[in-house]
Amino acid sequence: MKQGSRFWRSAAAVWWRNFLAWRKFWRSSILLNFGEPLTNLLALGLGLGAYVTVMQGVSFLQFIAPGLLAVTSMNAVTFDSGFEGYDRLNSNGVYQSMMTSPLTVPEIVAGEYLWEATRSLLYGAVFFVVVLAFGLVHSAWIALLPIPLLLFGVVFAAPALYVAARAKTHEQLFYYFSLVITPMFMFSGVFFPVQHLPWFVADIIYVLPLYHGVELTRELALGQISLASLWNFLWIVGYAAALMYLPVRALERRLTA
Amino acid sequence: MRLSLPRGRLSSCGGVSGPRREERFRKEAKQPKRVVKVVNQESAAQLTDNPVIVAKGLRKRYGDLEAVRGIDFEIRKGECFGFLGPNGAGKSSTIRMLSCLSPVSDGQLEVLGMPAGVAERRIKERLGIVSQEDNVDPDLTLMENLLVYARYFRMASGEARQRAGELLRFMQLEHRQDAAVRELSGGMRRRLVIARSLMHAPEILVLDEPTTGLDPQARLLVWGALQALKRQGTTIVLTSHYMEEAERLADRLVVVDHGTVLERGSPRELVLRIVGREAVEIWPEDAADSERIAEAARPAVRLSDRHGDALVLFSDEPGRIGEELVRKQAVPARMMVRPANLEDVFLTLTGRDLRE
Ligand SMILES: Nc1ncnc2c1ncn2[C@@H]1O[C@H](COP(=O)(O)OP(=O)(O)OP(=O)(O)O)[C@@H](O)[C@H]1O
Numbered sequence: 273m274k275q276g277s278r279f280w281r282s283a284a285a286v287w288w289r290n291f292l293a294w295r296k297f298w299r300s301s302i303l304l305n306f307g308e309p310l311t312n313l314l315a316l317g318l319g320l321g322a323y324v325t326v327m328q329g330v331s332f333l334q335f336i337a338p339g340l341l342a343v344t345s346m347n348a349v350t351f352d353s354g355f356e357g358y359d360r361l362n363s364n365g366v367y368q369s370m371m372t373s374p375l376t377v378p379e380i381v382a383g384e385y386l387w388e389a390t391r392s393l394l395y396g397a398v399f400f401v402v403v404l405a406f407g408l409v410h411s412a413w414i415a416l417l418p419i420p421l422l423l424f425g426v427v428f429a430a431p432a433l434y435v436a437a438r439a440k441t442h443e444q445l446f447y448y449f450s451l452v453i454t455p456m457f458m459f460s461g462v463f464f465p466v467q468h469l470p471w472f473v474a475d476i477i478y479v480l481p482l483y484h485g486v487e488l489t490r491e492l493a494l495g496q497i498s499l500a501s502l503w504n505f506l507w508i509v510g511y512a513a514a515l516m517y518l519p520v521r522a523l524e525r526r527l528t529a
Numbered sequence: 530m531r532l533s534l535p536r537g538r539l540s541s542c543g544g545v546s547g548p549r550r551e552e553r554f555r556k557e558a559k560q561p562k563r564v565v566k567v568v569n570q571e572s573a574a575q576l577t578d579n580p581v582i583v584a585k586g587l588r589k590r591y592g593d594l595e596a597v598r599g600i601d602f603e604i605r606k607g608e609c610f611g612f613l614g615p616n617g618a619g620k621s622s623t624i625r626m627l628s629c630l631s632p633v634s635d636g637q638l639e640v641l642g643m644p645a646g647v648a649e650r651r652i653k654e655r656l657g658i659v660s661q662e663d664n665v666d667p668d669l670t671l672m673e674n675l676l677v678y679a680r681y682f683r684m685a686s687g688e689a690r691q692r693a694g695e696l697l698r699f700m701q702l703e704h705r706q707d708a709a710v711r712e713l714s715g716g717m718r719r720r721l722v723i724a725r726s727l728m729h730a731p732e733i734l735v736l737d738e739p740t741t742g743l744d745p746q747a748r749l750l751v752w753g754a755l756q757a758l759k760r761q762g763t764t765i766v767l768t769s770h771y772m773e774e775a776e777r778l779a780d781r782l783v784v785v786d787h788g789t790v791l792e793r794g795s796p797r798e799l800v801l802r803i804v805g806r807e808a809v810e811i812w813p814e815d816a817a818d819s820e821r822i823a824e825a826a827r828p829a830v831r832l833s834d835r836h837g838d839a840l841v842l843f844s845d846e847p848g849r850i851g852e853e854l855v856r857k858q859a860v861p862a863r864m865m866v867r868p869a870n871l872e873d874v875f876l877t878l879t880g881r882d883l884r885e
Pocket residue numbers: 529591594596614615616617618619620621622623661
């Protein structure tokens with residue numbers, strides 16, 4: 273019990289450090305994480321939506337909006353854990369200074385997850401307001417949206433932090449973005465249903481976390497809740513649990529030479 | 530035992546702000562007497578035989594490279610202990626092990642009676658660590674840096690705020706407390722790292738090259754601060770490339786090279802034992818002249834060395850060198866007698882070849 277409360281207090285201190293740093297740049301940070309999905313929503317939703325009028329029974333705009341919300345969260349988390357995480361480790365010594373205190377690496381990583389969950393929630397909420405303004409939400413189930421958003425904070429932060437810990441240069445981070453994140457974004461059912469893809473592509477997509485995040489977000493926004501929704505949710509929980517520990521060893525190796 | 534800070538004792542510029550304060554600080558720092566005034570008579574150094582850090586056969590390996598090759602030392606409560614050595618000697622590796630930042634490869638290491646590597650967290654709670662690289666948070670202000678750090682130690686926020694204010698004054702940074710760290714000069718950053726390391730009132734302060742890159746004024750400020758802390762009973766462990774710093778601050782030191790201890794003792798003792806009391810520096814006309822003078826002085830010389838184009842002759846009785854030179858009519862055109870110092874010891878022990 274006492275051990276547990278110490279762990280979370282330490283993690284909360286790391287969260288607070290990130291919050292103070294974020295507070296200095298929050299306007300540009302929101303703008304940066306917001307511009308791209310908004311552009312996608314408007315350009316594709318309105319432009320392409322003029323040709324593709326109906327997708328799985330709803331308007332094209334309505335179809336892509338929830339998926340873009342999930343992607344906004346994923347990117348907000350991935351960019352921060354990847355690029356900022358790399359800097360915290362390699363250029364400004366933030367993690368090194370934490371190591372001169374009683375904080376341990378698992379506590380630092382837990383603090384990062386708390387922070388990324390916060391970011392995911394925050395950036396998701398900002399995008400949600402836009403989706404709401406467009407009249408694209410039709411179900412009270414959306415009230416459950418914060419739960420998957422918080423989980424995205426772990427699911428997408430864990431691999432990005434791992435990559436940041438293993439990367440030797442800034443360039444190597446881009447590999448992760450262009451070879452993992454971007455393809456996952458394009459194929460995970462944000463813009464079109466996955467079942468029409470060739471089976472070998474679809475099978476890969478089915479086991480990746482973003483697909484389940486996109487599906488679940490859409491089901492919540494459109495009120496299409498079924499057993500599949502629970503299944504999607506369990507995939508996300510499973511991913512969070514499986515990846516949680518991934519960056520700990522990698523960071524320990526870097527921080528205790 | 531928790532030690533409180535010498536409140537405001539170093540902040541002699543109260544009430545003046547901005548560049549004027551900086552200017553006054555510089556003026557005052559030039560007069561070492563002001564720093565000496567910091568002495569707190571009541572709390573004399575509690576120098577005892579109690580070892581707070583004990584290392585036996587300590588080793589550090591990085592893959593195939595053995596950076597620390599079995600060194601022994603005991604650091605006593607309340608003393609200032611120095612590690613001197615050329616680049617790559619293994620100072621940081623040693624100091625990182627005793628700060629629990631790096632695992633011990635072999636040998637024994639006890640800090641505050643606890644084995645390093647097992648009781649890492651409990652040791653770190655009582656240690657103040659100033660790493661060789663500045664690692665203050667560039668995205669935060671000075672004040673925020675200290676407050677965040679206090680949270681890592683689970684300090685209450687009221688206490689943290691008060692202490693942060695005191696420490697910023699102590700390091701003469703209070704006029705910049707709300708500035709972003711990225712706007713600070715290197716010297717201010719270093720002072721901030723030192724202030725941060727003191728937030729939780731550590732019993733042992735471990736500093737890896739605390740004054741590298743500081744101007745002479747800031748260096749005096751840091752020396753004064755460290756001396757004040759020592760007087761209050763804080764044990765100080767430091768590495769340095771400045772012999773003057775080690776001579777002023779360290780009660781005892783070890784000279785390390787290639788991961789082993791070459792010599793140990795107090796600065797004064799090392800000077801007397803290894804080179805002698807005085808140094809006669811001679812600037813000969815040419816190589817032949819140099820040869821002739823060295824030969825003439827030989828009977829009175831304990832040790833001779835060359836520093837640049839100067840010939841340096843060490844002796845406990847420099848008068849006898851003069852006598853020899855006069856007697857053999859080899860008096861050089863330019864010469865100077867000065868007390869031998871730690872730099873002479875260092876160069877004698879580690880040679881004049883560049884490392885790395
Ligand atoms: N993390 C590391 N991985 C591999 N080798 C290392 C590492 N840290 C230090 N070394 C090597 O160990 C040796 C001792 O380094 P160390 O940093 O302890 O020296 P130092 O005495 O502090 O030198 P300096 O005065 O330059 O700071 C050097 O050869 C260095 O290259």
